[in-house]
Amino acid sequence: MAEVVLRGVWKRFGEVVAVRDMNLHVKDGEFMILLGPSGCGKTTTLRMIAGLEEPTKGQIYIGDKLVADPEKGVFVPPRDRDIAMVFQSYALYPHMTVYDNIAFPLKLRKVPKQEIDRRVREVAEMLGLTELLNRKPRELSGGQKQRVALGRAIVRKPKVFLMDEPLSNLDAKLRVKMRAELKKLQRQLGVTTIYVTHDQVEAMTMGDRIAVINQGVLQQVGTPDEVYDRPANTFVAGFIGSPPMNFMDATITEDGFADFGEFRLKLLPEHVEVLRDKNLLGRDVIFGIRPEDIYDAMFAQVKVPGENMVRAMVEIIENLGSEKIVHLRVGGITFLGSFRSESKVREGQEVDVVFDMRKAHIFERKSGKAIF
Numbered sequence: 001m002a003e004v005v006l007r008g009v010w011k012r013f014g015e016v017v018a019v020r021d022m023n024l025h026v027k028d029g030e031f032m033i034l035l036g037p038s039g040c041g042k043t044t045t046l047r048m049i050a051g052l053e054e055p056t057k058g059q060i061y062i063g064d065k066l067v068a069d070p071e072k073g074v075f076v077p078p079r080d081r082d083i084a085m086v087f088q089s090y091a092l093y094p095h096m097t098v099y100d101n102i103a104f105p106l107k108l109r110k111v112p113k114q115e116i117d118r119r120v121r122e123v124a125e126m127l128g129l130t131e132l133l134n135r136k137p138r139e140l141s142g143g144q145k146q147r148v149a150l151g152r153a154i155v156r157k158p159k160v161f162l163m164d165e166p167l168s169n170l171d172a173k174l175r176v177k178m179r180a181e182l183k184k185l186q187r188q189l190g191v192t193t194i195y196v197t198h199d200q201v202e203a204m205t206m207g208d209r210i211a212v213i214n215q216g217v218l219q220q221v222g223t224p225d226e227v228y229d230r231p232a233n234t235f236v237a238g239f240i241g242s243p244p245m246n247f248m249d250a251t252i253t254e255d256g257f258a259d260f261g262e263f264r265l266k267l268l269p270e271h272v273e274v275l276r277d278k279n280l281l282g283r284d285v286i287f288g289i290r291p292e293d294i295y296d297a298m299f300a301q302v303k304v305p306g307e308n309m310v311r312a313m314v315e316i317i318e319n320l321g322s323e324k325i326v327h328l329r330v331g332g333i334t335f336l337g338s339f340r341s342e343s344k345v346r347e348g349q350e351v352d353v354v355f356d357m358r359k360a361h362i363f364e365r366k367s368g369k370a371i372f
């Protein structure tokens with residue numbers, strides 16, 4: 001087992017900066033997620049850790065060992081890094097049985113036959129593949145193939161697992177099942193794991209911590225609760241959570257309201273204190289609140305018109321059964337509310353909505369940086 005450390009890592013492809021000054025410390029045994037939109041540099045980061053790509057600048061450590069540093073001329077090849085990788089395409093050997101596919105990395109390393117047999121059977125048991133050991137890959141379902149690919153990765157007991165969207169080829173239901181299995185397996189093995197995905201639900205449900213990346217730049221590293229409750233900026237706030245956080249242009253008034261022009265909301269005293277300290281009273285900011293923190297007033301305890309409640313027009317309702325995503329409008333301002341399924345809202349009618357101001361976020365207008 002080992003920690004993985006990136007210090008000031010850059011990767012350029014000609015003009016393109018794929019990774020920009022990345023600093024990341026993955027702890028021993030941790031399940032770290034690299035999360036971000038397509039093209040943000042997730043795979044490139046993983047490939048540099050694996051040794052399939054050399055950084056342009058910076059240092060990478062696996063355990064205490066420096067494995068890449070172009071300035072010192074250090075570059076340890078992949079086979080000497082003691083890592084195992086699982087990719088989106090499982091790339092099993094089609095002519096080999098499940099048993100031989102899993103055994104393959106051990107055979108390459110000339111592990112004694114008895115030891116190979118013991119470890120293949122142990123891994124197969126763990127992954128529920130015991131009954132399938134004599135089958136060929138074409139006789140397996142997608143989920144079974146993916147488990148064989150996982151088996152091949154874990155059989156070696158590497159220091160670090162690197163996984164690049166390993167579940168994205170599976171159908172939605174199987175993905176949910178494999179998500180839980182993979183997480184359980186990682187806990188059981190305790191092997192440091194770096195897992196790439198652009199799916200925020202996968203990230204939230206699986207990760208010990210999540211590293212959110214945008215355009216090659218690390219935005220925030222935190223536990224799922226931290227990135228959800230205390231996003232560092234508007235990018236993280238908008239990327240984590242579904243439907244995404246509402247953002248509204250506001251001015252902070254001297255008397256402690258967020259003023260949207262059409263209406264205003266009273267900020268909590270402790271929030272006003274923070275804004276006063278930052279010299280933001282009287283200034284333009286971005287106000288953020290998640291749909292799940294906006295209620296149908298019918299179901300709200302504390303409701304004060306002009307403070308935390310406003311009458312809004314219901315434009316569209318998306319009924320998800322467990323909840324209703326309601327598209328709301330006050331004058332020219334639109335936002336989403338996630339209402340309880342019992343809500344009696346109707347499209348084209350007005351409804352009183354309540355904002356849970358304890359859950360309000362304020363971001364700097366220019367930089368998008370979170371004040372709280």
Ligand SMILES: Nc1ncnc2c1ncn2[C@@H]1O[C@H](COP(=O)(O)OP(=O)(O)OP(=O)(O)O)[C@@H](O)[C@H]1O
Nearest residue numbers: 013016017018037038039040041042043044045198
């Ligand atoms: N070999 C390469 N040559 C040139 N540009 C590259 C190369 N590999 C990646 N890039 C560029 O670097 C950036 C980051 O790519 P990367 O594959 O790391 O993104 P990603 O976050 O994994 O995206 P996705 O979610 O689509 O897989 C992109 O702009 C991509 O076009």
Ligand SMILES: [Mg+2]
Nearest residue numbers: 042043044164
């Ligand atoms: Mg990728």
